[in-house]
Amino acid sequence: MMDVAANWERVRQRVAEAARKVGRDPHAVRIIAVSKTKPVELIEQAIRAGATDIGENYVQEAVAKIPRITAPVTWHMIGHLQRNKAARAVELFNVIHTLDSVALGEALARQGEQRGQAVRVLLEVNTGGEATKHGVRAEDVEDLLAALADRRWLSIDGLMTIPPPAESAAAARPHFRGLRQLRDQLQRHAPANAPLRELSMGMSDDFTVAIEEGATLVRIGRAIFGERT
Numbered sequence: 715m716m717d718v719a720a721n722w723e724r725v726r727q728r729v730a731e732a733a734r735k736v737g738r739d740p741h742a743v744r745i746i747a748v749s750k751t752k753p754v755e756l757i758e759q760a761i762r763a764g765a766t767d768i769g770e771n772y773v774q775e776a777v778a779k780i781p782r783i784t785a786p787v788t789w790h791m792i793g794h795l796q797r798n799k800a801a802r803a804v805e806l807f808n809v810i811h812t813l814d815s816v817a818l819g820e821a822l823a824r825q826g827e828q829r830g831q832a833v834r835v836l837l838e839v840n841t842g843g844e845a846t847k848h849g850v851r852a853e854d855v856e857d858l859l860a861a862l863a864d865r866r867w868l869s870i871d872g873l874m875t876i877p878p879p880a881e882s883a884a885a886a887r888p889h890f891r892g893l894r895q896l897r898d899q900l901q902r903h904a905p906a907n908a909p910l911r912e913l914s915m916g917m918s919d920d921f922t923v924a925i926e927e928g929a930t931l932v933r934i935g936r937a938i939f940g941e942r943t
């Protein structure tokens with residue numbers, strides 16, 4: 715039988731250990747419990763265990779789940795977002811991790827303006843350069859930032875990556891390190907609407923490596939909620 719509270723506690727301890735190993739404050743890393751395909755009851759168990767940040771991948775699924783959770787958690791949209799779902803996404807989520815085009819950025823900024831509140835986003839970077847993946851290529855991130863620089867209803871809080879699937883967590887390390895170096899480099903000339911504080915990287919199989927490389931947000935599904943069927 716799956717015990718979400720015990721899983722949460724184990725993950726929390728591993729996060730803290732990985733942070734301490736490299737001299738980081740464990741509180742500088744937030745755990746996003748990724749609940750795609752999982753029922754609201756399990757999300758509530760995670761919240762009772764201490765989760766404050768929950769991630770979902772699909773607007774459609776989130777519409778059915780998020781309104782049923784009354785606890786004040788931060789909702790993260792971590793799946794690919796279509797422009798025609800921008801309004802819905804902004805209503806449901808507090809942070810959108812998957813901004814990867816000027817057009818989507820403009821759509822989200824318009825929603826922010828209508829609501830009178832800047833939309834918090836991360837830029838999804840395709841660090842592996844895979845042709846099939848969403849996300850902007852590392853070499854194009856600077857142009858995307860520049861194109862969205864005057865959108866004050868967009869707060870570009872950081873970068874996110876999903877490395878190519880790999881046999882080992884070690885294989886993901888260069889992607890995590892690359893994302894952090896890219897962030898550090900961009901931060902020197904970043905526009906006023908792009909504080910770039912956050913690095914969203916690391917999932918169930920590689921989050922300790924991501925934390926060693928500077929992750930501030932780890933997105934963890936299976937290690938908390940069990941395998942997806």
Ligand SMILES: *Cc1c(COP(=O)(O)O)cnc(C)c1O
Pocket residue numbers: 748750771792793876917918919933934935936937
């Ligand atoms: C599903 C998903 C996760 C969680 O993956 P696990 O391997 O279950 O930890 C993290 N990030 C994204 C973008 C996902 O789609």
